[in-house]
Amino acid sequence: MLHDSLQPKHNETNKPEWEQKNPDKAIGYSFAIVGINITDLAYSLLLSGALKTHLYNVAPETPSVLHLQQTFCYLMQEFHRFWIEEDPSDIMEFNRVRSKFHRRILRQLKNPDMALCPHFSASDLHLVNL
Numbered sequence: 397m398l399h400d401s402l403q404p405k406h407n408e409t410n411k412p413e414w415e416q417k418n419p420d421k422a423i424g425y426s427f428a429i430v431g432i433n434i435t436d437l438a439y440s441l442l443l444s445g446a447l448k449t450h451l452y453n454v455a456p457e458t459p460s461v462l463h464l465q466q467t468f469c470y471l472m473q474e475f476h477r478f479w480i481e482e483d484p485s486d487i488m489e490f491n492r493v494r495s496k497f498h499r500r501i502l503r504q505l506k507n508p509d510m511a512l513c514p515h516f517s518a519s520d521l522h523l524v525n526l
Contacts, residue, residue, distance in 0.1 A: 434471045453511040469514040
């Protein structure tokens with residue numbers, strides 16, 4: 397399980413304190429399950445043609461695998477933010493959150509200027525292999 401989705405930095409609060417504060421909250425999700433679902437979302441958006449707007453905006457030349465990898469990174473990053481915004485009560489709400497996220501992405505892709513590009517802050521760079 398990815399337990400960083402709602403937990404503070406370890407130096408701010410230790411694990412027992414955190415568990416005592418939020419015993420019933422969904423504080424994480426399975427990274428593997430989310431990865432599989434985001435891969436399926438990206439693939440279905442590609443097959444349906446919904447990604448055309450995004451690809452035209454980021455790759456006026458022929459799109460490459462790199463563009464799809466960037467799209468995947470964007471979707472993972474945005475799903476994580478969306479999960480936190482939705483504040484599900486437990487992991488059993490995963491399907492509801494996933495469906496709502498999918499609809500949100502489809503709405504965004506209707507904007508002719510949309511580009512699904514990941515935006516990493518400087519504090520996130522320790523998570524990336526450079």
